[in-house]
Amino acid sequence: MAHVRITAESDIPLIGSLYFGIIDRGTSLLQVRPSCGCNLNCPFCSVDAGPHSTTRATSYEVELDYLLSAVEEIAPFKGTGVECHIDSPGEPLMYSRLPELVAALKNIDAVSVVSLQTNGTLLDDAKIAALAAAGLDRVNLSLHAFDPGLARQLAGVDWYDIDKVTGAAKAVVASSMDLLIAPVYMPGINDAEIPKLIGFAQECGAGKRFPPLGIQKFERYRYGRTPKGVKVQSWWQFFNRSIKEWEKMSGLHLRLDPGRDFGTVRRPSLPQVFTKGEKATVEIRAPGWIHGEQIGVARNRVVSVFGCDKESGQIRVKIVAAKNNIYVGVPV
Template identity: 60%
Template sequence: MSLFHVTRESDIPLVGCLYFGVVDRGSNLLQIRPSCGCNLSCPFCSVDAGPSSRSRVTDYQVDLDYLMEAVREIAPFKEPGVECHIDSPGEPMLYPDIVELVGRLKGIGEVSVVSMQSNGTRLDEEMIRSLEEAGLDRINLSMHALDPELAAYLAGRPGFDVQGLIETAENIAKSRIDLLIAPVYIPGINDQEIPKLIDFAIRSGAGKRWPPLGIQKFEHYRLGRSPRGVRAENWWHFYNRSMPQWEKEFSLPLRLKAQDFEIEKRPMIPTVFKRNEKTKVEIRAPGWVEGEQLGVAKNRVVSVVDCPKKEGSVRVKIVSNKHNIYVAVPA
């Protein structure tokens, strides 16, 4: 797998792509994606990330100064009260400038909250202190089981240190950084672990300002991985049967709402391409998966599936433009 550095000189915009840059889904929360590599190979990964990936051919890493230019340009458009959530189709802590990124995001006037998703494997005590000093407000920590054998299986890494992850969670909770435990519920795999994780979140002191848990529903994705024999629950069952039984057992609200995080609708960055619109893009980078290339037009990235060229101009048809993330096919 190759690593592509996205810099100002690369002339690749930081809006339009799911893999890196800034994602605006029409609220006061901006997803900040500085990189997309991962050090785990979870068997339920929605994007087939990590060392055992069979589909990904390129990772991306964005230059810090270039990323900050984009955030500073977009944040005023969203008005004060912005949350910058550092996430990734991988592990954000692999980004080498993560601490400085947190500090610089906190320095933007419109930004009131900086949060981050992490699998916790690189969050030792020193790093937690550094992130705390930089002003990080919350870590959404991916913990899917407390049983050592099951935790190792769900991390896709033999010998995975779940005790170390437990200590990491406790250290976060002791710091000024808020802790949110974020397990993925996989029916038939970690059913017995979810109550243990809820109990652990309560005992560890998670949820000082925000909810202590954010239980996620397992989904099947075209390019993702799925444990053998697992069928995803439908949303009705998840919200009306699985979650209520745990809420009753622990007397704790688990069905989260946007208001729990002070997330509200805000105007979205204007969409520059309509669905089915035909346009010409300039190929600037290899795609995330084989056969894909990243093109540029109208200061947006366009992911071109089954692209016939690796350089030059390509005429394409936009097939998806949701949330300013553009996917196209050759026209």
């Protein structure tokens, strides 16, 4: 697998890609993606990440100062009260300078909250202390089952230790940081586990400032993985059957609202530079995330070019997706 280090000198912008950089979806929350490596092989992964991936061709790592310079420019544009959510198509804790990133984000005047998505396997006392000292506000913990065997199955690795992860969760709660447990509900697979996870969230003291749980609906994705036996729900079924049932059982409010529960509000988006259907010339700068894809650059944006075997130089593409400043093109 190729590894691409993205620096200011690479001339690869940090807007336009789902894989790295910054994603602005028109709210006061910015997704900050410093890297995309993953140490698990979850059978429900939406992007087929992890060591056993059959589609991934490249990993990316953004140089810290380059990433910070972009956030420092974009966050004030969004206004005050910005949340920087550090996430990844993989595991953000694999980014070696994560505490430094958190501390620097917290020093940006427009940023009021810094949060982190993690599977928890790399959390230990030292990392928890470092993240707390850096000012991290919330850990969103991807925890999908309490049963040890099922937890290992859903992690896709035989070394997954549920006791270590739940111990780390308790340590997060004992620190200055908040904890939100974020399981993916897969009907037919972890039905019996969701009540256990709700009980754990209540018992360990998650949700000091933010909600204790953020239960996610399983979705199928073109380049993702789907576990055998999963029964995909409609959104109506998810909210009006599953979520309502768990709310009655627990007494918790589990249908989350970004504004009420996290203070996320609509804000102007960065200007779109392409429209769907238009044609443009892009410069190929790096291999893409999956086989048969290249990372192109035009108008100071990344364009993911699918079905492209050209590894350098210019290519003419048609923009087939242009939403939230994330651009996908195909050769023409």
